Amino acid sequence: MNPSASGWIKKYLRYLDKEQAHFSFSETTFYQQLRASGFIYANSIKTVSPLQKTNLKYTTEELTKINMFDSLLYIFTSQHPELPLEKAVEEIVLFYTQIEKKSASPFTFLKLKISPEEKLEKILQERIQINNSIIKKNFSHLITNALLFIDVLAFQEFLRKKEDIHIYLQEFENMVAGVVYQSFTAKKEKTKYDNLILQVLKSSFRFHKLDLDKEYHYDAQLTNDLLEKYYLIDLACVTVYSDEKIEKEEVDFIKKLGNQLGLENSIIDTSLVEMRAFFTEFKNQITYFQHSNALNNLYKNSNRMVKLLVLRNKNRLIRELLESKELVVLLSKSTHKNLTDEERMKVKNQLLDICKSIPSLAIFIMPGGSVLLPILIKFIPQLLPSTFNENRLED
Incomplete structure (x- = not known):
């Protein structure tokens, strides 16, 4: 076969x-x-x-x-x-x-x-x-393929109820977003790359109703499904181990999450042990861990790639941007003030529309491409004429 x-x-x-x-x-x-x-x-x-x-x-x-x-x-x-x-x-x-x-x-x-x-x-x-x-090299192992099991859980729900599965997917993906994001924030000391990745992740999640900066209690959000609980605790373990080490604060977060999910301590300990043993044994076969620092490499490669794409398409990108007055105002505002959820969604959608019109920027509309948008936004103000920055709207 x-x-x-x-x-x-x-x-x-x-x-x-x-x-x-x-x-x-x-x-x-x-x-x-x-x-x-x-x-x-x-x-x-x-x-x-x-x-x-x-x-x-x-x-x-x-x-x-x-x-x-x-x-x-x-x-x-x-x-x-x-x-x-x-x-x-x-x-x-x-x-x-x-x-x-x-x-x-x-x-x-x-x-x-x-x-x-x-x-x-x-x-x-x-x-x-x-x-x-x-x-896919940068993000599949952290985000895309680690989320394949969501399909399995959604299929289980589909067979049980045969109802619109989108509500379940949205709610469960919100929980997963919270687990991934808060697993990253569990570190006591973060490097500049950790903080950059956190911002990229936060800006890229599909659903904006979840407040990722506040403590999230999972017990009240879940059905009593064992596979969901096993999966969430394992996903948290994988996320905290992305830098190939587990700090005490991260272990404390994993155990607190497991307790909120109603899992026995033995199951939580087994998740940590199994995860560490797997990546130790098969490290040489896993592309994501073949770099000295996966997160540093992730951000540097993405940053370098986006900068190259922006410079190569500079003139056409400027023309497209200046034709979208609302987008220009919002991008200007984002350089000195946090945007609302609605404004961030507008920026994301309008930038994706622009990327669709420029073949070389099609990478941003591919699966997983939206995680690169915050990096693209970082370079855009540098492209625009100086009068744009000088006349920036201030509240």
Whole structure:
């Protein structure tokens, strides 16, 4: 079976008809197996299911794809053990079709007359983001692929209620945003790069109703779902370990979060131990940790790339900016005063519209590209004529 070639899902399903033991795991055991595979940590180094012997050496992307599919199948079989796996494929495609109805960049192939298996192959291919662009190199392991399990949890909710899944996704992504952001802030001493990354993250979250600067209590926000709780505590562990060390303040934050989630101390300790052991053992196989300081490298590379793009497209960018008077006023205001949530959203949307009109800046409208917008905004005032800064509006 070759997960990078068309037809792999049908072939895999035939194999699973004979080897379905891993679907009989308890919920906790399956999650532990998934975590041990590296999927929860955004770095799959093996699969949960025992694969047929092959001469192929699977890539991280292919292993992630298989684990993603296995996770979705597990959720389906746990709720509908009497139904065939082919029915699971149809339900997964239906789930993603509902998600993409309100998406800015829907899966255009969903309406094509192809089999559910082929549609799902394309969906999984688009969902897995592994290091084949500058954005993905910088952000996939921290944000994009670490969030794949949200799809699994949302699919579980979809099967339970068959209602509009967007409300659940928004609420749970808010919780995840809070966990990621506050995990970063748990450090007692932050470098200038830590603070810069915090600002980039804060400016890039999709939903602005969550106040990321205040203490967030998770117990009142969750359903009583064990997989959600396991996932949130593991996500926090991965985030605090992004600089390859865990300080006392970070451990205290993890334990406080675990207690708020109602998890036993033994489970919280296991999450920390398993995470550290995984990254210690497989560090050389994980691209994100092959740099002396991942956060420093993340910001420096992003800063350098955005500056180059801005300089190369300077003249056209200035023309587009000056035609958008409201955007110019808001950018001016942002240099000396904090913008409101509504104003930040206007800046984000109008900048993305400008980026769409300039092919070289299309990188900002790619999945994950919005996290670079705060860096772009930092350079823009330097481009504008001096009269713009001299006549800046003051309140």
